[in-house]
Amino acid sequence: MSVPITSNNVSSNNVPSNRVRVWRFGDSVNTDDMLPGKYAPFMVGEDKFHTYAFAHLRPEFAKTVQPGDVLVGGRNWGLGSSREYAPQALKTLGVGAIIAKSFARIHYRNLLNLGVPAFTSAELPDVLTDGEQISFDITTGELLRADGSKHQLPPPPAFLQEALQEGSILKYYQKYKRFPGEAAE
Amino acid sequence: MSAADINFDGLTLAERILSARVGKRVNANDLVVVDIDQVMVVDSIAPSVIRIVEDELGGEIKHPSRVSVVIDHVAPASNVEVATTQKHLREYSKAHGLRLFDVGRGICHQVLIEERLAHPGWIVLGSDSHSTTYGAVCAFGTGMGATDIALATASGKTWLRVPETVRVRLTGTRPPGVTAKDVALTIISELTADGATYMSIEYQLEHDDWSLSERMTLANLAVEAGAKVGLVPPNEAIRKAYDVPEWLEVDTTATYTHDITINLSELSPVLAAPYFVDNVHPIQTYAGTPVDVVFVGTCTNGRLDDLHIVADILRGQHVAEDTRLLVIPASSKVLEDAVADGTFGTLLAAGATFSTPGCGPCMGRHMGVLAPGEVCVSTSNRNFIGRMGSPEAKIFLASPATAAASALHGHISLAEEVAA
Numbered sequence: 001m002s003v004p005i006t007s008n009n010v011s012s013n014n015v016p017s018n019r020v021r022v023w024r025f026g027d028s029v030n031t032d033d034m035l036p037g038k039y040a041p042f043m044v045g046e047d048k049f050h051t052y053a054f055a056h057l058r059p060e061f062a063k064t065v066q067p068g069d070v071l072v073g074g075r076n077w078g079l080g081s082s083r084e085y086a087p088q089a090l091k092t093l094g095v096g097a098i099i100a101k102s103f104a105r106i107h108y109r110n111l112l113n114l115g116v117p118a119f120t121s122a123e124l125p126d127v128l129t130d131g132e133q134i135s136f137d138i139t140t141g142e143l144l145r146a147d148g149s150k151h152q153l154p155p156p157p158a159f160l161q162e163a164l165q166e167g168s169i170l171k172y173y174q175k176y177k178r179f180p181g182e183a184a185e
Numbered sequence: 186m187s188a189a190d191i192n193f194d195g196l197t198l199a200e201r202i203l204s205a206r207v208g209k210r211v212n213a214n215d216l217v218v219v220d221i222d223q224v225m226v227v228d229s230i231a232p233s234v235i236r237i238v239e240d241e242l243g244g245e246i247k248h249p250s251r252v253s254v255v256i257d258h259v260a261p262a263s264n265v266e267v268a269t270t271q272k273h274l275r276e277y278s279k280a281h282g283l284r285l286f287d288v289g290r291g292i293c294h295q296v297l298i299e300e301r302l303a304h305p306g307w308i309v310l311g312s313d314s315h316s317t318t319y320g321a322v323c324a325f326g327t328g329m330g331a332t333d334i335a336l337a338t339a340s341g342k343t344w345l346r347v348p349e350t351v352r353v354r355l356t357g358t359r360p361p362g363v364t365a366k367d368v369a370l371t372i373i374s375e376l377t378a379d380g381a382t383y384m385s386i387e388y389q390l391e392h393d394d395w396s397l398s399e400r401m402t403l404a405n406l407a408v409e410a411g412a413k414v415g416l417v418p419p420n421e422a423i424r425k426a427y428d429v430p431e432w433l434e435v436d437t438t439a440t441y442t443h444d445i446t447i448n449l450s451e452l453s454p455v456l457a458a459p460y461f462v463d464n465v466h467p468i469q470t471y472a473g474t475p476v477d478v479v480f481v482g483t484c485t486n487g488r489l490d491d492l493h494i495v496a497d498i499l500r501g502q503h504v505a506e507d508t509r510l511l512v513i514p515a516s517s518k519v520l521e522d523a524v525a526d527g528t529f530g531t532l533l534a535a536g537a538t539f540s541t542p543g544c545g546p547c548m549g550r551h552m553g554v555l556a557p558g559e560v561c562v563s564t565s566n567r568n569f570i571g572r573m574g575s576p577e578a579k580i581f582l583a584s585p586a587t588a589a590a591s592a593l594h595g596h597i598s599l600a601e602e603v604a605a
């Protein structure tokens with residue numbers, strides 16, 4: 001499984017080459033916002049539930065989001081129930097990364113287990129605007145805006161980069177029968 | 186490297202447990218992969234876990250003896266679908282040699298502690314967020330989602346980011362009538378609902394006369410401040426009851442992300458008003474609010490000492506006419522003890538009704554869910570909209586003492602010994 005944004009998408013003259021859209025959200029986006037409980041896979045079908053992502057909060061989202069797009073949130077992204085089909089819907093839609101001021105703990109693990117890169121930044125969520133085009137390198141954490149300004153996010157630890165290369169921690173374990181960063185038996 | 190060779194100086198309890206486990210000194214924010222001592226799966230999450238283990242991970246279970254399955258969230262089954270799922274769960278557990286605690290044995294966290302499936306210094310994962318409860322015996326207990334639990338079941342391991350630590354210092358002694366629940370709620374109001382997200386809460390008690398049950402109440406509610414674990418350092422009683430590794434002790438030179446100090450002698454009883462656990466107020470703020478249902482039970486406050494508090498307040502009296510008192514012991518052992526020492530009889534005589542040990546209506550699935558407009562005083566841990574049934578019901582979280590006094594008077598009340 002490939003990761004939607006590659007490490008080569010920032011060209012040397014600072015012009016973003018592989019642009020993706022920013023979807024900006026506020027604080028405390030919960031898992032019910034991401035996927036309302038009544039659109040759970042067993043209610044609407046395994047092949048359709050992702051089309052209801054943010055159905056109440058941003059009805060146009062699931063129809064217009066493009067693979068690689070970056071979601072930006074405020075504090076405590078993903079609070080609420082530990083339902084895994086909420087991040088699964090984002091994964092299925094091809095969301096490239098999530099940048100938030102902070103993440104709720106169980107949801108953060110779910111994102112990484114499923115293979116949606118999650119980045120924490122105290123300032124950037126207030127800087128980025130909804131709908132703007134950026135280029136974002138998920139392996140280095142380098143983010144380039146259309147005006148040429150550059151922002152550096154802490155890159156994912158080596159452990160997670162290894163996992164994301166396989167698609168997710170679950171996929172990594174399936175392949176190697178061990179966790180990334182763990183010595184082979 | 187064995188634990189004896191590790192330099193534990195300046196490490197928090199969480200860092201110590203994880204360092205000992207990986208065999209080298211680790212610090213907050215390091216990523217580790219660790220062996221797990223016990224995985225706990227509850228009835229409502231088990232079907233997803235089994236599906237992932239079977240379909241995605243080849244059906245392997247690394248250490249069946251380290252997996253406990255508890256049927257407690259909807260127990261006994263409320264409808265044919267649930268009954269069918271639970272039937273499958275029994276068969277699966279038997280076929281794979283998993284430890285099964287069936288209907289009526291009690292609430293997962295209570296059962297694991299009673300069965301000594303959590304020990305000081307152990308790492309215990311649960312498919313339920315209140316798995317922080319195992320911190321009562323200073324085990325690294327934490328809740329995770331279905332994929333994590335499935336991976337842990339299949340591999341016997343998990344990955345963890347070593348948490349930073351908030352230190353909560355409890356000085357002074359509790360005035361009469363101020364219970365562990367009042368202290369735990371006060372801590373959450375100070376930290377707020379996300380004040381300890383990802384972190385370990387390390388409780389440092391100046392006068393540690395806290396019982397195991399009180400330690401469980403404290404650690405149970407750690408997750409309501411967002412914490413990954415809530416660790417209560419072992420006291421004399423815990424050291425007597427368990428083998429406590431010598432490295433498992435508080436090091437006050439450790440690095441804490443932040444620090445709060447609460448002088449227990451200044452506290453008074455509190456409640457959490459709808460709809461958030463950190464919406465904490467003195468009982469007086471809501472005194473007089475009519476109450477339809479009082480629920481005494483759950484992994485927070487359904488133990489023998491909690492029932493004793495309620496029985497002491499109700500002895501020889503009767504619950505108010507328009508109020509129902511529902512008591513659900515946290516386990517079969519609690520029920521047995523309450524029958525043996527007369528508590529059960531005292532509560533029955535006072536007008537209480539009982540149900541099968543388990544979660545009961547705590548998460549609104551069965552056994553006493555609330556109608557629109559109803560007000561409930563509950564000894565549980567969550568008062569979110571719709572948690573116990575109707576989204577138009579209101580839940581006040583309080584101590585067993587406040588619950589008993591409110592049942593007696595039919596409205597939110599301070600227990601007499603405190604009011605006097």
Ligand code: SF4
Pocket residue numbers: 258292293294313315483484485543544547548565566
């Ligand atoms: S008693 Fe309530 S909080 Fe505790 S495990 Fe059961 S449902 Fe969860």
